[in-house]
Amino acid sequence: xxxxxxxKTETALDAASLxxxxxxxxxxxxxxxxxxxxxxxxxxxxxxxxxxxxxxPAILAANAIDMERGRSLGLTHxxxxxxxxxxxxxxxxxxxxxxxxxxxxxxxxxxxxxxRPNGLRIxxxxxxxxxxxxxxxxRPNVTADAGALCVRSGNAVILRxxxxxxxxxxxxxxxFVAGLASAGVPADAVQxxxxxxxxxxxxMLTAQGLIDVIVPRGGKSLVARVQxxxxxxxxxxxxxxxxxYVDGGADPEKALTIVRNAKLRRTGVCGAxxxxxxxxxxxxxLAPLARMLLDAGCEVxxxxxxxxxxxxxxxxxxxxxxxxxxxxxxxxxxxxxxSDAIAHIERxxxxxxxxxxxxxxxxxxxxxxxxDSAIVALNASTQFADGGEFGFGAExxxxxxxxxxxxPVGAEQLTTMKYLVRGTGQIRP
Amino acid sequence: xxxxxxxKTETALDAASLxxxxxxxxxxxxxxxxxxxxxxxxxxxxxxxxxxxxxxPAILAANAIDMERGRSLGLTHxxxxxxxxxxxxxxxxxxxxxxxxxxxxxxxxxxxxxxRPNGLRIxxxxxxxxxxxxxxxxRPNVTADAGALCVRSGNAVILRxxxxxxxxxxxxxxxFVAGLASAGVPADAVQxxxxxxxxxxxxMLTAQGLIDVIVPRGGKSLVARVQxxxxxxxxxxxxxxxxxYVDGGADPEKALTIVRNAKLRRTGVCGAxxxxxxxxxxxxxLAPLARMLLDAGCEVxxxxxxxxxxxxxxxxxxxxxxxxxxxxxxxxxxxxxxSDAIAHIERxxxxxxxxxxxxxxxxxxxxxxxxDSAIVALNASTQFADGGEFGFGAExxxxxxxxxxxxPVGAEQLTTMKYLVRGTGQIRP
Numbered sequence: 001x002x003x004x005x006x007x008k009t010e011t012a013l014d015a016a017s018l019x020x021x022x023x024x025x026x027x028x029x030x031x032x033x034x035x036x037x038x039x040x041x042x043x044x045x046x047x048x049x050x051x052x053x054x055x056x057p058a059i060l061a062a063n064a065i066d067m068e069r070g071r072s073l074g075l076t077h078x079x080x081x082x083x084x085x086x087x088x089x090x091x092x093x094x095x096x097x098x099x100x101x102x103x104x105x106x107x108x109x110x111x112x113x114x115x116r117p118n119g120l121r122i123x124x125x126x127x128x129x130x131x132x133x134x135x136x137x138x139r140p141n142v143t144a145d146a147g148a149l150c151v152r153s154g155n156a157v158i159l160r161x162x163x164x165x166x167x168x169x170x171x172x173x174x175x176f177v178a179g180l181a182s183a184g185v186p187a188d189a190v191q192x193x194x195x196x197x198x199x200x201x202x203x204m205l206t207a208q209g210l211i212d213v214i215v216p217r218g219g220k221s222l223v224a225r226v227q228x229x230x231x232x233x234x235x236x237x238x239x240x241x242x243x244x245y246v247d248g249g250a251d252p253e254k255a256l257t258i259v260r261n262a263k264l265r266r267t268g269v270c271g272a273x274x275x276x277x278x279x280x281x282x283x284x285x286l287a288p289l290a291r292m293l294l295d296a297g298c299e300v301x302x303x304x305x306x307x308x309x310x311x312x313x314x315x316x317x318x319x320x321x322x323x324x325x326x327x328x329x330x331x332x333x334x335x336x337x338x339s340d341a342i343a344h345i346e347r348x349x350x351x352x353x354x355x356x357x358x359x360x361x362x363x364x365x366x367x368x369x370x371x372d373s374a375i376v377a378l379n380a381s382t383q384f385a386d387g388g389e390f391g392f393g394a395e396x397x398x399x400x401x402x403x404x405x406x407x408p409v410g411a412e413q414l415t416t417m418k419y420l421v422r423g424t425g426q427i428r429p
Numbered sequence: 430x431x432x433x434x435x436x437k438t439e440t441a442l443d444a445a446s447l448x449x450x451x452x453x454x455x456x457x458x459x460x461x462x463x464x465x466x467x468x469x470x471x472x473x474x475x476x477x478x479x480x481x482x483x484x485x486p487a488i489l490a491a492n493a494i495d496m497e498r499g500r501s502l503g504l505t506h507x508x509x510x511x512x513x514x515x516x517x518x519x520x521x522x523x524x525x526x527x528x529x530x531x532x533x534x535x536x537x538x539x540x541x542x543x544x545r546p547n548g549l550r551i552x553x554x555x556x557x558x559x560x561x562x563x564x565x566x567x568r569p570n571v572t573a574d575a576g577a578l579c580v581r582s583g584n585a586v587i588l589r590x591x592x593x594x595x596x597x598x599x600x601x602x603x604x605f606v607a608g609l610a611s612a613g614v615p616a617d618a619v620q621x622x623x624x625x626x627x628x629x630x631x632x633m634l635t636a637q638g639l640i641d642v643i644v645p646r647g648g649k650s651l652v653a654r655v656q657x658x659x660x661x662x663x664x665x666x667x668x669x670x671x672x673x674y675v676d677g678g679a680d681p682e683k684a685l686t687i688v689r690n691a692k693l694r695r696t697g698v699c700g701a702x703x704x705x706x707x708x709x710x711x712x713x714x715l716a717p718l719a720r721m722l723l724d725a726g727c728e729v730x731x732x733x734x735x736x737x738x739x740x741x742x743x744x745x746x747x748x749x750x751x752x753x754x755x756x757x758x759x760x761x762x763x764x765x766x767x768s769d770a771i772a773h774i775e776r777x778x779x780x781x782x783x784x785x786x787x788x789x790x791x792x793x794x795x796x797x798x799x800x801d802s803a804i805v806a807l808n809a810s811t812q813f814a815d816g817g818e819f820g821f822g823a824e825x826x827x828x829x830x831x832x833x834x835x836x837p838v839g840a841e842q843l844t845t846m847k848y849l850v851r852g853t854g855q856i857r858p
Contacts, residue, residue: 108798114820116818116819116820120809120813120818122819122820127801129831129832130831208656212831212832213831213832227637228660231657233662233663233830233832234662235832251854253854254854257854257856258854258856260856261856261857262856265856265857364851368849368851369537372556372847373847374847374848375847375848375850376847376848376849376850377849377850377851377852378849378850378851378852379851379852379853379854379855380549380850380851380852380854380855380856381855381856381857383856383857384549384850384852384855384857386857389545389549389857390545390551390848391543391545391551401662402558402559402641402642402845403558403641403642403662403664403832403833403845404832404833406845406846406847407846407847407848416831416832416835417835417836418801418802418803418804418805418835418836419803419804419805419819419836420797420805420806420807421804421805421806421807421809421813422793422797422806422807422808422809423806423807423808423809423813424808425680425682425683425686425687425808425809426808426809426810426813427686427687427689427690427691427694427809427810427812428690428694428810428812428813428815428818
């Protein structure tokens with residue numbers, strides 16, 4: 001019998017050669033994709049959407065296998081719900097691809113142009129990044145969403161979805177690619193890793209020169225693995241430990257409305273608020289805010305002041321200030337003005353999305369400039385942290401890294417730049 | 430006696446704690462630096478330049494120690510020349526810092542702004558990246574150049590220069606920082622790793638969360654080490670295996686002038702041309718081009734056609750097409766039109782800077798769109814690959830990666846973005 005190490009090594013080698021082969025085909029397809037014009041990419045996306053719609057029965061059948069397996073594996077209700085497809089959800093996936101077809105094509109658009117004193121005309125032009133690797137978990141819709149956004153931006157993509165959704169993803173992928181191919185986009189432009197093997201993720205993360213960037217979409221363990229193992233650049237999507245700060249200058253009605261929406265509109269999204277900070281100068285709003293949340297079914301974990309306003313408030317532990325619940329749970333705390341709020345957010349936040357509620361212009365500008373997060377909002381819900389809400393048409397997520405893209409990642413953020421320098425014989429002195 | 434492994438581990442631990450301490454102080458200083466206004470950063474840079482100028486005697490004395498040591502170590506003439514400082518070079522360093530003081534400050538400038546149908550006003554604002562790590566080799570001027578560009582863009586920086594230039598770098602750094610501090614910029618905003626220990630580089634490369642980006646400036650072995658060991662994002666500056674393609678539609682005079690400048694103006698810079706491709710349709714230009722280079726003292730390594738035009742031409746080996754000489758040596762080859770030129774460049778080039786010489790608009794546009802390099806030039810020398818020549822005022826190098834910045838990296842490229850969302854109570858439906 002061979003030992004486990006030898007077997008593991010062989011699996012890793014297989015995965016590496018699989019990913020290398022896929023990436024080389026992706027590179028060739030990327031060249032074709034980038035050379036098409038915007039209209040051709042739009043037509044291909046529409047054909048892909050139509051093909052997904054037409055393949056609904058096959059996709060549902062594949063999803064039934066994943067759901068059955070998921071139940072037998074004892075997946076949580078939340079995971080099964082993410083996995084589950086029905087007619088309406090498939091229509092949503094097709095409509096999502098059509099929405100991406102409707103986004104302005106970023107490829108070859110001019111970001112800046114200027115002329116130099118020596119007569120050189122310089123243009124900075126957006127071009128595709130090249131080959132993008134997307135590693136995601138159980139939502140099968142990412143297969144089409146992410147694939148479409150990559151096609152829109154002229155990039156080839158290697159998709160590696162969660163094993164729970166493998167059959168569903170394969171069915172969506174097969175339909176989407178057939179549609180694209182019918183409109184002249186090479187099938188290799190959108191590839192799905194055909195196996196559930198975790199070694200494939202490792203091979204993608206180390207495919208330097210073959211894959212240009214990895215976009216992880218998933219929970220903390222996936223993101224942590226990507227952060228530690230990736231040798232390819234990563235467009236990270238870390239957690240959103242987001243805050244709403246209710247300033248002394250806040251309009252109490254706006255504070256109630258914004259806090260409720262930021263925490264409870266959807267609790268499982270990365271833009272959901274997790275901590276509410278209340279200015280001492282707005283101390284009388286602590287009780288109505290806490291009660292509003294409690295009455296809406298939200299658990300409140302508070303500091304001493306918050307515990308004092310309602311017996312249902314539980315004591316917050318130190319770890320609560322650092323926790324992204326993604327559940328109807330909120331941490332609440334009194335702070336001493338805007339600078340203390342900023343200090344708390346800088347110490348405990350994840351630099352994703354943070355909001356202030358105030359009518360005081362000085363406090364607003366102090367917060368907007370002082371909070372170092374991808375998105376900083378004034379008198380608006382943190383749940384606006386979304387590419388669609390920003391007007392990007394679609395997004396692949398909210399980047400929390402500091403390089404390349406920060407905030408919602410849409411088609412434009414999936415491009416890079418190239419300089420075109422047009423001269424008439426200039427040489428450098 | 431302790432064994433070498435234990436000693437090495439201890440060195441690595443020491444380096445890690447040194448870099449951790451430096452990075453934490455840099456983070457605190459970065460906050461102060463970013464909160465200053467543009468005028469304050471400008472004044473600090475001018476004070477830094479003045480302090481370098483005033484410290485010329487001390488810098489020259491320190492440089493003499495490095496030069497003496499360099500000679501005893503048998504450094505090459507080229508390395509000694511890079512290391513050597515004199516009054517004029519110190520004046521050049523001070524003037525370089527003043528030039529950076531004159532660049533428009535990118536911090537808090539608005540890159541884009543728009544309003545959503547729901548009334549949300551969104552601004553995309555440039556903010557500093559945070560803490561930048563710069564690893565460089567023997568040129569002591571990088572200490573001031575890179576430090577100044579980081580201050581201009583509101584970033585704190587940890588500089589790790591080559592051991593050969595350590596005394597010179599320390600003297601320049603001490604003067605620069607004293608100047609900055611006299612104008613209110615914390616000394617920790619620009620730190621120099623005080624030891625020549627290579628373990629410090631390893632500690633910088635793995636300082637995730639402490640250093641936001643590493644910029645390597647140096648030869649292939651440094652860049653290779655950074656690429657393989659870095660866990661912190663890297664703004665890579667790889668080699669420039671650059672091409673000039675002389676198209677059938679080229680003006681012969683422009684071709685001669687541009688090829689000569691691209692290859693020979695300075696042979697040791699990353700924008701220097703390394704291969705000249707000549708269209709079969711411009712075959713009669715092969716001889717004058719080759720002879721012009723040979724007569725100017727340049728070694729020519731050619732394909733069969735090029736060898737036929739002059740007995741001094743040496744045969745090119747396959748490796749020549751992939752080589753960045755950085756010397757007065759050029760590879761020359763006939764190709765079959767613009768598409769063959771593009772194919773050669775895509776196969777052998779390094780995606781840095783490539784140029785076409787032609788008066789044919791269709792060939793020009795085919796080349797400009799078909800060559801996937803950071804800079805693609807028409808009828809202009811590849812030696813324009815330079816932030817100063819682009820109008821950026823100064824640069825830290827030419828980025829060849831595909832993410833964040835591609836091409837010359839100036840002050841603007843050392844910033845990231847943040848979205849400010851201003852509402853009047855909006856919640857997400």
